[in-house]
Amino acid sequence: MTTVTRALLFLALASLLACDSGSGRRVGARDGGTGSMDGSTGADGSTGTSEAGTAPPPSTCTPTGGEGTLESCTDGMDNDCDGLPDCSDTDCSGVGSCPVCGQVDTQLGSPISLPDGEGGTDCTVDTDCPTGQSCFDIDSPTDRECRESYRSTLDLQGFGTGTFESADDIVSICVNMEHSFVRDLEIALEAPNGSRVRLQRFLGQTGGEIYLGEADDCDDDDTPVPGVGARYCWTPTATRPAMLEYANSGGALNSVPACDLLGFGLGGDAEQMPPGDYSSAEDWNNFIGSPLNGEWSLVVTDLYPIDNGYIFDWQINFSPRAIEDCSVPLI
Secondary structure, X not given: OOHHHHHHHHHHHHHHHHHHHHHOEOOOOOOOOOOEOOOOEOOOOOEOOOOOOOOOOOOOXXXXXXXXXXXXXXXXOOOOOOOOOHHHOHHHOOOOOOOOOOXXXXXXXXXXXXXXXXXXXXXXXXXXXXXXXXXEEEEEOOEEEEEEOEEEEXXXXXXXXXXXXXXXXXXXXXXXXXXXXXXXXEEEEEOOOOOEEEEEOOOOOOOOOEEEOEOOOOOOOOOOOOOEOEEEEEOOOOOOOOHHHHHHOOOOOEEEEOOOOOOOOOOOEXXXXXXXXXXXXXXXXXXXXXXXXXXXXXXXXXXXXXXXXXXXEEEEEEOHHHOOOOOOOOO
16 A cells, blocks of 8 residues: 555544544444433434443334223223323223223212201310311301311322312312202312312301202101202312302202192292202312322211201212322222
């Protein structure tokens, strides 16, 4: 090899090395791949390391049309490659045998009679009351008395470390119940940190009698008899206002049979709060900051005696976006 040829070969090799060094890539790295000395991002969006010099192995999952149908939710495959196959995926919520993600039903087994105006001790705060009772405004903020409440509690554990961030975290609270005078009631949902949202707020007894469900209003208070329950829900997206705001502003009420003590069809009809969705009486954002995991309680208080009622079951629905794995029960 001549001296000129050797010189030309040396210059070509030096030029090649300078090009690779300036690009920050290892010699021999593939186009679009990684293997950068400084951890820079390759054309495929992945990052390389100076030790391995190669891209991480590509995902082995190939999308096959997504979840959401009976077939795709029962085939044992992660059809949309999100790491959540079949019932674990929110897309399969309520499909086939998959549970409704975020929904918890509380079947009580038998109707639960609400404490009917039990209490009566004057109070200023809850700690003034006997065990199991709380302090309520009876006729005004200065006229407060202790009352016993019905409380049903669910210990939910499927949310990881998530906290309540907005009203969108709740889908609905639903109760199947009956009562012969809704104006006597306060109904609230209590979060694990003790914060509350009143769903139905006591506004005084002024106004006509309004049933929830079809109450049995013929019994006396010593021998109450369950009537027929109806399903009432409170949701952040309800178009109706809160119950008593709806009734007091002239909202349409249903007509149901009233008590007929003599059995001759003389009882007439009573007005009924229509079953369906209502706005809560307080802002759902009261719950912001509360852990999602923990004890959520439905608290129902009958502030006055005579009219009574029953709860048959209740249900809480959270947004699936807050659930870690939709195939695992929240409780």
